Amino acid sequence: MTVLSVVVPCYNEEKALPFFYDRIVEVASQLLQKHNTQVEFWFIDDGSKDGTLALIKQLQKSDDRVHYVSFSRNFGKEAGIYAGLEAARGDYVVLMDADLQDPPELLSDMLDAVKDGPYDCAATRRVDRKGEPPIRSFFARCFYRLINRISQTEIADGARDFRLMTRQVVDAILAMTEVNRFSKGIFGWVGFKTKWLEFENVERIAGETKWSFWKLFLYSIEGIVAFSTVPLAIASVAGLIFCGIAFLALVFIFLRALLWGDPVAGWPSMLCTVLLMGGIQLFSVGVLGQYLSKTYLETKRRPIYIAKEKE
Known part of the structure; x- marks a missing residue:
């Protein structure tokens, strides 16, 4: 039996x-x-x-x-x-x-x-x-x-x-x-x-x-972090993309100043850019933090x- x-x-x-x-x-x-x-x-x-x-x-x-x-x-x-x-x-x-x-x-x-x-x-x-x-x-x-x-x-x-x-x-x-x-x-x-x-x-x-709903949301994050490292790759790729955008922006600003001078204008767009870049950085740090926190908890070896x- x-x-x-x-x-x-x-x-x-x-x-x-x-x-x-x-x-x-x-x-x-x-x-x-x-x-x-x-x-x-x-x-x-x-x-x-x-x-x-x-x-x-x-x-x-x-x-x-x-x-x-x-x-x-x-x-x-x-x-x-x-x-x-x-x-x-x-x-x-x-x-x-x-x-x-x-x-x-x-x-x-x-x-x-x-x-x-x-x-x-x-x-x-x-x-x-x-x-x-x-x-x-x-x-x-x-x-x-x-x-x-x-x-x-x-x-x-x-x-x-x-x-x-x-x-x-x-x-x-x-x-x-x-x-x-x-x-x-x-x-x-x-x-x-x-x-x-x-x-x-x-x-x-x-x-x-x-x-x-909040508990299910946290549980879904648990599942994503536990069985995928893609979010880490996304953070890395986003960093590379925005580094490229920043380099092109620097070239554009240099040429504009060289050809047409540098009038004091465009601060709203600059502020938006700074906020966007800051948001991307915080998002990437947050993703890294999720993986680091799970590693930290695992190393404690608590029951x-x-x-x-x-x-």
Whole structure:
């Protein structure tokens, strides 16, 4: 009999967790009958401030398949994913959200693809963004187009963290111990043969999303810096271009003064030029700063998370 570990990062999911547990337990019984696969549950409490941890402990008392890791504070979803993969003991591991935006009913098809098929991983992607604010959907699509153009790591538009992996894939992901993690990029970087399953977007069952537009924007920068050095090249090329423009401007000013004199005029255009050049310089320094800050954090070798409780 094989074992499937279900890893569920949780942050303030007290309202959604009972609905998720009822659904996943029902699906687990179907997997046992159809695939002869036993399921274990790993809930990763990411420093929740509500009753999430207490609810998980309550579930554990009535179900010995339930396990948990509780962080000393909020370390973020990426740390929760890593902790769950590290704790999982199954032959297969699946990542899921507790808000039921990842339909548990897909697990049977995912297990079919990996267990009986030629695939090492079964991943999911949304075919639409129904229920999302239009501006958020627009920027999300722009991000996927951008990251796929400037990075050698392919990330599918609409890809979810909801994926089922073999033990070999999980071990490969765990071998990447960087602190600044972008799992969608890591999943693509490690490779392996992946089966994609598509489904329509599902709104969360209860509670509120933890991902504001600003947090998603910062997360997208994390992904770009982690898997592409193109921004550094852009800063360098911009510097060369404006050096060339500055040289041509100097030649023009010299010839104009030589031929027609040098009247005191043109200060508005000069001010605009100075501001433009200053803006380009600050942008380039900012790009360098992003890469330098990530390098600085990595050299500290701090742990990805700190577990306060584990059972």
